[in-house]
Amino acid sequence: MIVIIVIVLLIILIMILAGMLWKYQRQMKDICRQIAFLREHDSNMMVTTQIRFGGIEELAEKLNELLLERRERKKESDKKEEEIAEVYTSLSHDIRTPLTSLDGYFQLLEESKDEEEKQRYLQVIQERIRSLKDMLEELFTYTKLQSGGYQMELERCRLGRILKETIFSYYEEWMALGIQPEIYITEEELEMEGNVPALKRVIQNLIKNGLDHGRNKIRIRLERRQESAVLSFENMVDGAEKIEVEHVFDRFYKADEARSRSSTGLGLSIAKELTERMGGTIEAGIQDGWFIVEIRFPIQESRSF
Secondary structure, eight states: OHHHHHHHHHHHHHHHHHHHHHHHHHHHHHHHHHHHHHHHSOOOOOOOOSOOOTTHHHHHHHHHHHHHHHHHHHHHHHHHHHHHHHHHHHHHHHHHHHHHHHHHHHHHHHHOOOHHHHHHHHHHHHHHHHHHHHHHHHHHHHHHHHSTTOOOOOEEEEHHHHHHHHHHTTHHHHHHHTOOOEEEEOSSOOEEEEOHHHHHHHHHHHHHHHHHHSOSOEEEEEEEETTEEEEEEEEEOSSGGGOOGGGTTSTTOOSOGGGOTTOOSOHHHHHHHHHHHTTOEEEEEEETTEEEEEEEEEOBOOOOO
């Protein structure tokens, strides 16, 4: 009698286990079907289960975590693609003006018989080509910064030396425009962790912004304030009240479209991105008709190079 009871219990146990195994296999197949569906369709659905034993619940939780991460990455990727598409669209519009102008001046150059007139046309053509080169360089830099794989190598830099070298490269341009910038650079050697090409690009973009939008009055200053190296760029502007200071670092922002034909509106946005990647901060303001951009970098303790 006892043997029969044991056999019956074993049979019942086997049937229960068989039923559980059947449910387990059915649930696994259902999870596979859900995953296949989610791979092929843009859906916010999550993996669901009907049973909670045998690690099925934990498996579903991990799969849902992966799905959420995948959706977040896709959102970020889509956003970057939209931003880059917007950049190309805006840049195409900006490039059209100098390209159209170039075509016109090339025709005038071909038709002109006067050597002095030809030289004047050549100078205009060269200026338009430089503008196009600057625009394409800004696009290249901006696209590179938006790339997830972009890496900036930092090293100890002497900010004053880099500032002097970059300012000097604009000497001829300032002289041609009759500009005498007011420049103050502290004699103290201010060292920081930065990237030399990136620092030069930041300085160049801020100087170019002053040339494009200012009234040929420029002030550049580098000094120490407590534990920070403070670099400020100031230029006198017309219609200062029209400048939306809170938006000047937004890409494509142009306070004065009429005086921005050679600009993509990416210069200050790039300057901000590069500054922050080097651990600095950048702010803008208006004071007594002067547009002011101030950059701060933490100072590193001096050491011999």
